Amino acid sequence: MNKYYLLVLVLITTCNTSISQTVESSAAVTKNTLQIEIESLYTIQKEDNIKLTSWSIPSALFRFGVFKGIEIQLNTPIIKEKLWEEDHLIHSLNKFDDIQVGFSVNLWSQQNLIPEASIMVRAIVPTDSKFTFNSFGKICSLNFSNSITENLTLNYNIGYAVETDQSKSGFYIANVSYEASNKIHFFVENFGDFNNSKLISHNLNIGGGYNFSDNCAFDISVANGLNHNLFYVGGILTYIINTKRN
Template sequence: MRLFFFAIVAFLFISLPIFSQTVEPAMAVDRNTLQLELESLYVMEKDGADRVNSWSIPSVLMRYGISNSIELQLNIPYLRESIYEDNNAVNSRTFLDNVQMGVSVNLWEEQGALPQAALMARALVPVYDYQTSEIGTLLALNFSNTISNQLSLNYNLGWINDTEGNSAYYIANLSWEISQTIHSFVEFFGSTYNKIDMNHNINSGVGFNLGESFCLDLSVASGLNQQMLFFGGVLTYQFSI
């Protein structure tokens, strides 16, 4: 379930210039605009003598604006997962994780201290284990506050429900536009699984605008109260159709 959480929250879009981080946007892409995000993420988690390594190779997120306030979303997570016990490999598989299909709707614009907001809803459709799994759901409220011309605060509150259980999550991201071509960010994110565990993590990175339509972001994250480390990169391309 924890690795599934990382697969869900591994993408970002925040207008132009394009940023590609973990936090989800508080606005939709423009009408008749298609955005493709190719993400590769290597996650290492350890719990006692057990260790799980997961690699997205890559995963794909597609966003399409059917209006300036509504976008359709399709996320296809393609993963390789290896499980170790006492440093001995006990299982390894390459598979399509739950395909996510959904929509994001702008609720209101930013006004002073009132943040810009969007409601995001996705269906989690089983592919790898489709015979025994039911369709899950993801619901989230995504917010954004403009602090200055260079700084923005972006944050999410979400809920995931599938056959493995329930998970609530949060993401808080501070983005800094260093120049027209370089930006950086720091963010905290975490989740609680079935109201038992609350995991907290910190993520930071740097991104490069490679033109009006291309962006590359690189990041590294570490667990604050768990043994987790990941390295990631997202290449984003946006065009009108």
């Protein structure tokens, strides 16, 4: 197995995992509201004698409510990567990674045991010099949420991804969130991806956050691979802007 194949293998695995690092909301942001999520994520993944480290420095997700129950989305990741073999650095780069652009639409609200639901669709637009329309990828997911109690919520996603190299996989996320107060919240999350024959990755994520105000919050989380050697720690700063003039 040559170095190039190993590099591609590790990058594909990391890319698939990063898609499902945090549960997607089942509710669109309100009309005329811009929500900005600035994320920094440090990931370490190992396979045999290969180690890949990746750091988003940072990535930004923009969500804007255009109509009631409908939002548009833009994700712009900036990544720093290093690849090590036998403790020797063989690859290092800073890159503006593939852009994701799309939308989310609310399908229905929660009714008793029937969860709130939305559908999210994003195109993955490659930013390298080999850009062609045939190299576009896509992500589609159904996002659900059940309010169990006033403070306890179950959130879950199931989706399908086609990467820019046309590799395909499904993914799932199950998240339980607890609001300890109007300022502090905690969550535990299980996420992974799979193809038609096996579970590719299986991971556990725990974290919490603090609401500085109604418009600003900060979350931090730590995840570990359950069936593969993955570890990451990350933080997200969320800021909400009402763009409608009074």
